[in-house]
Amino acid sequence: MEFGEETSPALVFDKDAFDLTVEDVYDISYVIGRDLLKISGSGEEVSDLQFRIVRVLEMFETLVNKYNLSLEELRMERDNLKGELQKVLSEQGASREGTTVGPNQLVVDLTDPNRPRFTMQELKEVLQERNQLKAQLMVAQEELQLYKSGILPNAEAAMVEVDLDTPPASQDSLGNLTDAKEERSTIGKMFSFRRK
Amino acid sequence: PKEYLGMLEYKREHEAKLIQNIILDLKPKGVVVNMMPTLPAYILFMCVRHADYLNDDSKLKSLMNSIISGVKKVIMTYNKDLDLLSFWLSNTYQLLNCLKQYSGEEEFMKNNTPRQMKNCLQNFDLSEHRQIISDLAIHIYHQFISVMERALTPIIVPGMLEHESLQGISSMKPTGLRKRSNSVYEEDSESYTISSILQQLSHFHSTMTQHGVEQGLSKQVIKQAFFIIGAATLNNMMLRKDMCSCRKGMQIRCNISYLEEWLKENDLLNTNAMDTLQPLSQAAWLLQVNKSTDEDAREISEKCTELNSVQIVKILNSYTPIDDFEKRVTPTFVKKVQSFLQDRLEGSAQLMVDADYRFQVTFPFCPSSQALELLQVPLSLHLGFLTRI
Numbered sequence: 003m004e005f006g007e008e009t010s011p012a013l014v015f016d017k018d019a020f021d022l023t024v025e026d027v028y029d030i031s032y033v034i035g036r037d038l039l040k041i042s043g044s045g046e047e048v049s050d051l052q053f054r055i056v057r058v059l060e061m062f063e064t065l066v067n068k069y070n071l072s073l074e075e076l077r078m079e080r081d082n083l084k085g086e087l088q089k090v091l092s093e094q095g096a097s098r099e100g101t102t103v104g105p106n107q108l109v110v111d112l113t114d115p116n117r118p119r120f121t122m123q124e125l126k127e128v129l130q131e132r133n134q135l136k137a138q139l140m141v142a143q144e145e146l147q148l149y150k151s152g153i154l155p156n157a158e159a160a161m162v163e164v165d166l167d168t169p170p171a172s173q174d175s176l177g178n179l180t181d182a183k184e185e186r187s188t189i190g191k192m193f194s195f196r197r198k
Numbered sequence: 199p200k201e202y203l204g205m206l207e208y209k210r211e212h213e214a215k216l217i218q219n220i221i222l223d224l225k226p227k228g229v230v231v232n233m234m235p236t237l238p239a240y241i242l243f244m245c246v247r248h249a250d251y252l253n254d255d256s257k258l259k260s261l262m263n264s265i266i267s268g269v270k271k272v273i274m275t276y277n278k279d280l281d282l283l284s285f286w287l288s289n290t291y292q293l294l295n296c297l298k299q300y301s302g303e304e305e306f307m308k309n310n311t312p313r314q315m316k317n318c319l320q321n322f323d324l325s326e327h328r329q330i331i332s333d334l335a336i337h338i339y340h341q342f343i344s345v346m347e348r349a350l351t352p353i354i355v356p357g358m359l360e361h362e363s364l365q366g367i368s369s370m371k372p373t374g375l376r377k378r379s380n381s382v383y384e385e386d387s388e389s390y391t392i393s394s395i396l397q398q399l400s401h402f403h404s405t406m407t408q409h410g411v412e413q414g415l416s417k418q419v420i421k422q423a424f425f426i427i428g429a430a431t432l433n434n435m436m437l438r439k440d441m442c443s444c445r446k447g448m449q450i451r452c453n454i455s456y457l458e459e460w461l462k463e464n465d466l467l468n469t470n471a472m473d474t475l476q477p478l479s480q481a482a483w484l485l486q487v488n489k490s491t492d493e494d495a496r497e498i499s500e501k502c503t504e505l506n507s508v509q510i511v512k513i514l515n516s517y518t519p520i521d522d523f524e525k526r527v528t529p530t531f532v533k534k535v536q537s538f539l540q541d542r543l544e545g546s547a548q549l550m551v552d553a554d555y556r557f558q559v560t561f562p563f564c565p566s567s568q569a570l571e572l573l574q575v576p577l578s579l580h581l582g583f584l585t586r587i
Contacts, residue, residue, distance in 0.1 A: 028232045032408060035233030049572035052233070059229045060578040 023070060027063045034059070204317050204570025205248040205587040206241060210257060212583045213264055216245065219580045221268035226285035226409065230576045235285070235410035239292035240573055241581070247300070247570070248587060250319045262327045265293075266334060273338055280349075280405055283342040288411040290335045291561055297328045299565045309565045317570055332561060339559045342419065346402055347426050353398065356390040358431040358453050359441050363391060392453045396460050399423060403464055412564055417469040422557055424457065425474035429553035432478045436509065436549050442516040444524070447485025454479055477504040477551065484513050489527045492534060499538035506547040507539040 011029040014022075038052050110117050120128075148154040208216055220238050230237060242265055249258035269286055276282040298306040302318040402423065406416045431450070435441045454475055461467050480502045488494045502510055514535065517527045575581050 025227075027229060028227050031229045031232035035235075038233075045567075045569050045572055049569070049574075053574040053576065056230060056233055056576045059233070060576060063229050063578070 020069075022066050024063060024067050027059060027066050030062075031056075031059050202571040203587050204244060204573070205251060206244040206575065207248050207585040207587050208245060208583055210260075213260060215583065216581065217264045217268040221265070222272060224579075226281040228578065230578055231285070232408070235408065236289055236292040237573070237576075238579075239289040239296065240568065240570065241575060241579075241584075242293060243296040243300070244570055244573065245584070246297075246324075247317065247319065250322050253321045255322070258322055262324065266327070266330055269334060269338075273341060277341055278345055278348075280342070280345050280402070281409075283338060283345060284405045284411060285409045287335065287338045287342055287415070288406070288409040290331060290338055291412055291415060291564075292410075292566075294328065294331050294335060294561060295564050295566065297324055297331065298563050301325070301328075306563055306565070311567075311569075313569060313571070335561055336559055339415075339419075340556065343422055343556065346419070346423055349398055350395070350423065350426055351430065353390040353394045354427055354430040355434045357392050357395040358427065358450065359434060359446065361389055361391040362445075362449060364445075364449055364452060392456050395427065396456065399460060400464075403466075414562060414564070415559075417466060417471075418557065418559055420461075420466055421469050421471045421474060424471040425555070425557070426553060427457070428475040428478040429551040429555070432481055432509075433550045433553060435481060436512055436516075439516045439518050442485060442513055443518045443520055444486050445520060447482040450478065450482035451486070454482070477509075480504050481509070481513055484510065485517065489514065489517070489531055490525065495531060495534040496538055498535050499542075506544050507536065507542060508547040508549050510539065511536060512549055 011033050014026045014029040014033070017026060034055060038048060038055070041048050145154070220241060224231070224238060246258065246261060249261055269290060272282060273286060299310065299314070300318045301324065302320075307315065307318070399420070403416070403420065406419065411419075435446075457475065458467075458472055461469065461471055484498060484502060484505070487498070489498070498510065505513075511532060514527050514532045519526055575584055575586065
């Protein structure tokens, strides 16, 4: 006793090829068989045709069967592999605090003191600032040297606004030192660098 | 193009394999049997023809006996399988017809073509084996009927008597061949309805059609099925007062009309199946008709020809009015009816119908126009050891 689909045999012809089952092939056989009975022709012609159709449908049955079996086998294999993968991952996860690592991901041990902490952007900014401070320091050191060697008159003397772009102190600029036209506080001068 | 003679040759040692593949292991569903359901019968007959042609007495006898015991074995092993029973009912009948058509006996040769004449058995008279095969066919038929009955029994009383389809507002028009499946449950699957019965009938009918059961035989099956339905319903009524009301009468007549419509839809009106429902039909009429005057009593005695007096009286006495306003059937009235029935010549009047009664099945000769020499043996039958002669 079968609980088949709610279709009459002829509706099998509307089905998609890849959805066919062996039962459908039998329904096809039944419908075609009935149609052949309606043909009145010389017995011989219809008979030959009939047996050729039988042969084709037999081959069709074999193919549909094979297709469905292969499909089933592949599905089972895929499900098995999925299951195995799940098992492996869950085992890994159990020993590694349960993280699943993707292909472009990095696992960081948070207890590691040498773990990476800063972003590229943060790093860029810090480096830039460091470079500037370094330059400032060099200039300050030079100036100190000039003071020490007596070239520059006084630690309180007005400082020059140093332009990092221009070449190092020339005679002209030294002459202008005494020009207190653009007098600024020492510290102000010290720290007022024209930025590029 | 080779001229074939319509015979199939096989080596003696392959007989067992032949029986195995074409009888014992053959499934009732497949490419070949769905397209040409009676081909197995023809193949077997073509083997028989060749053994006869060889004038080989022992080979022929062995083959015939193997065929018979092979089919018997399948029937016994799968005695509840409707598909297999139907398939072998069809093929056994076809084999029987072939044995007659090509027997060489005059009465069976009337419609033969000249070619078919040539194909007749030449050396042996197989009429005895024919008789055995005929008995086998009868046996298969009865087995089929009992499987059918077993399937119908749980749904007859609920479907014919208990389910009340008339009181609903929604149209409960049942459909015949709605599903190819054997599902007999309605959407409201708490009880079986008349639709369940019709679906079962459609299932039997389509199974027989699929297996190429000859039409006349198919009609005999349907007639028997209708008898079973009518008898079971009537017997149940006899035992239950709650089934003897005017409303029930109406319900029954409605269901009978659905059954008639089913016959019509399936081109089975000329089967005398409806006749088997007459007793039930009359009982239903009796429930609905007026039961008070003398004229009523006379009419009852005249109309209820298929019910005996015991049954008529029982129904009258069991009659249950719907409400307090409806009058009961008076004992006087019953006596009146009995007096009209007195003139009837009835043998032993039994209350219950013998629901096990089986109409005698017949297998009238059905010649076929099939030309044996045109038949081939498809590969999927795995009979490569047969040689087409």
